[in-house]
Amino acid sequence: MHLDHHETFPERHTYSAAATRPDGTRRALRIGLGGPVGTGKTATVAALCRALRDELSLAVVTNDIYTREDAEFLLREAVLPAERISAVETGACPHTAIRDDISANLEAVEDLEDTVGPLDLILVESGGDNLTATFSKGLVDFQIFVIDVAGGDDIPRKGGPGVTTADLLVINKTDLAPYVGVDLAGMARDAKAQRGELPVAFTALKTENGVRPVSEWVRARLADWTAGPA
Ligand SMILES: Nc1nc2c(ncn2[C@@H]2O[C@H](COP(=O)(O)OP(=O)(O)OP(=O)(O)O)[C@@H](O)[C@H]2O)c(=O)[nH]1
């Protein structure tokens, strides 16, 4: 049977989490990264940490299905000190932990704020999932959906809530386009048709500054966040 979670939990987590902590100070901005398996979510998180860690106080929560693989990669790469990286093991359904029962992720986010805060930004990486996976607004303020050109140039056309509604769509691994016969201009047109004015960033994370379109977008969201009411 197909379980429609929106039907099952019609009223849950459709609101945004309060912008302040109990002591009245502004909490960290929370940005979620979701998308199919292997598209470059962890690579994006790693590159964002390297690009932003000197100017911002950062932390990361990773979600893996059965392991702590992504957190261990970030630790090996030393993108942040170990105490700023927290791993959630989600079990079978990665999307459940970011959308329906977000308690383990909320706990991880709040623990990070308590132990290494005050933080400016927390990145929450979802386990690799499918085109329907989206984050609860009770967990993150903005979501980035990461797809890649190796998955085929028909993915933007196929749509789904990640592609159509994410605050930023990242189309990664553009360096592979010539090898997989993908037309980037066509992908850009299809993404625009699905998303209207919502932004799309093409990235090649193996190249120097390859994450720049994403880090610029994150900086802009953070500027709005800190300018808003505390
Ligand atoms: N050629 C190329 N490879 C990339 C790029 N970005 C990431 N990769 C590689 O793609 C593979 C998967 O990247 P990850 O960042 O682990 O992908 P992920 O989305 O976090 O994967 P899961 O968490 O397992 O769903 C790794 O081998 C990366 O080195 C890119 O821009 N170009």
Ligand SMILES: [Mg+2]
């Ligand atoms: Mg990953």
